[in-house]
Amino acid sequence: MKQIIFFVGIILFATSCISNKRITYLQNLSDSTAIDLDEFIPFAEVDYEYILQPFDIVQIDFASSDPELVEGFTYLTNPQNLGTRVGGGGGQGSDPLYMTGYSIDQEGMVEIPKLGKIKIAGMSEEQAKLVVQQEINKFFKDDVFVRLRIAGIRYTTMGEFNNVGVQIIYKNRATIFDALANSGETSLLAKKNKLFLIRQYDGGTKIHQINLNDRALLGSPWYFIQPNDILYLEPMKIRQIGTADNLTASLALIAGLFASILLIVNLVSGDI
Template sequence: MRFLNFLWLLLFLFSSCISNKRITYLQNLPGNEAIGLDEFIPYAEVNYQYLLQPFDVVSIDFAASNEELVKAFEYQGARAMRGGGGGGGGDLFYFTGYSLDQNGFVELPQLGKINIGGLSEDAAQKKVQEAINQFFKEEVFVKLRIGGIRFTALGEFSNTGTQVILKNRATIFDALAVSGESSILAKKNKLFIIRQYDKGTKIHQINLHDRRLLASEFYFIQPNDILYLEPMKIRQFGNADNLTSSLGLIISVASSLFLIIALVSGERL
């Protein structure tokens, strides 16, 4: 009887080794009980406008009623690739866009070097617009944009590597969705964000369990962010699929043992 109770205890421990509290997003943790359902949560008072950094790539297009006016300002290779001449794989935006140098300057045909580093997308577009207006009396429209939000996902994601979200603003949960739902073996209370700043890099840690994340400055991701999810210690048993298979095998073996013990006990009676 003691042996049977031991097996039941062993089965219970294996079947409940990972608590739901360790895998559930946006919980009402101690200290933030005021954040309930339907509660209005304002964004953190920070500037969410991304400022262009050295080595960023931007797309700059020119348009006018007279197309001959703008041909001299367009990189002809980019024009051909946009028209379908690029072929093959890879990031088309990288080949058709303009890269900022280490000092934040972008070099455009005829216009030369323009310093747009440290500017928002709108401010950079305005600066290029002012530069081209010096050449023509006729209006030439400039469109400058960042090629979506590029970030890198590492660790316990099902789709690791560099990802792209084609939006001007994206939340941390947009990034999690693009990178694949994190496995049950991820430490969701320890998501590291490696973020690039003008003078260097910082490492930030956020807790995906905590509803206060919605009001934090890290609710929105930025271009060039690196997201890293640590694995739990149980990771030594393998990934989530392997762990599930192992538990299934243990349960099957335990069930067989229970059946044998029951049969043996019945014969003795």
Template sequence: MHELSMRVIFLFSLIVLFASSCISNKRITYLQNLPGNEPIELDEFIPFAEYEKNYILQPFDVVDIDFASADDELTKVFEFQGSRNMRMGGAGMMGAGDLFFFTGYAIDADGYVQVPRLGKIKIAGLNEEQARLEVEEAIKAYFKDDVYVRLRIGGIRFTALGEFSRSGTMTLLKHRATIFDAVAMAGESDILAKKNKLFLVRQYDGGTKIHQINLNDRALLASPFYFIQNNDILYLEPMNIRQFGRADNLSSSLSLILSISSSLLLLVALFTRNI
């Protein structure tokens, strides 16, 4: 009778352990037609949701400003010494996104950039094209001929935290990028991540909002959060089973637990027989 109860306990332990380790495909599969949503069929056209297509520049952003005119020597006066040469020759030595940090113009806390000769120009609160026109208007006073100004942010910078293959701040060298571009760059999350609870921290003019995104949901393609923006922060939560170990060593952890359980049951059986 005692031996039978030991077997029952052992089988029950196995069932609990394996049940806790089972993860439904519905929790790890991207872009599903989830219940309660209008199904989106294959090859169906999905219009983009309304979103702020033109990123609004904010304090502490870094922008690249370049000038071109018939008088090349004069345009050099309006650039920091050596920045043009660094842009042309330094891209091979470091990531192009990082290069903008060294050669670009930082927007200060009050929203201004300091441009040689031109002084402070306020561009925070404007999109790239509006900011470009502001700088172009300021420099025209020094030129008889037309002068062209190029102003752009140094790619889309975002920060990935949590259950990604790698975390940290990264740069997508695109003018427009999707949430899946960011997930791919950060390393596709393992099976122990809550893909239905990706938190997106987004900077707005004067503040911040936290949004929750479901990567399992096909309706995300029509969401305003399908495209990421500069300075977004992505945080991917782990599942509760994460306490047993990472995806790559979960089987080892379960094997260890089962070995310890078997040893304890054997010791209990031997001890009770000797009583």
């Protein structure tokens, strides 16, 4: 009986452990055992430049030596004029730039006071800035300066993330690892070799599979995330015993289980 319990324990222990190879990022997956930590991995051949899409939010700022010239453009985007609508929510859902930024509609247009609707979808930030600058120059020549940029990168995490839901990075350029860190990292049970990235394109959506274990990711087109990306991580088939999150806790749990079983076996043997 004790031998049976011993072998059962070995099986339980083996199935409750997760190999480091399955959870370590950026491994050298080649057959070579040498690892060059100074290895240079260039970005993808196509330089990263985000193209604005419908439903994006952009921040447009106007500046001039004469404050009266820009007053009509900045009134709606000034938090002081929005009362309690900005900053009152707090917590994870607080997104002030949603209230102060300009939303691109389904037709790719952004509506700016006095200028009306201007199409900027399908353009880079710099191209969109030049278009808005040209429109405002019709009224004020070169007296008003325009700055246009993406109002943060909004993406969604689902599955084996420690923090799921809509996430925001207040930058105009972020990597997949920025997204992971901003989401509280992945859980221990996440399939890091099967991260599904759901991305919007002009006229549709595509699903890309990413291997976070492979260092080649650093040079792939998916290294940088984009606004409206959805990141989904599948769970491994293996399941942890109880709620243990590390090896020490798992061993303690298994030891307690064995002690209980041995106690029962001894009691039964004594009765016999």
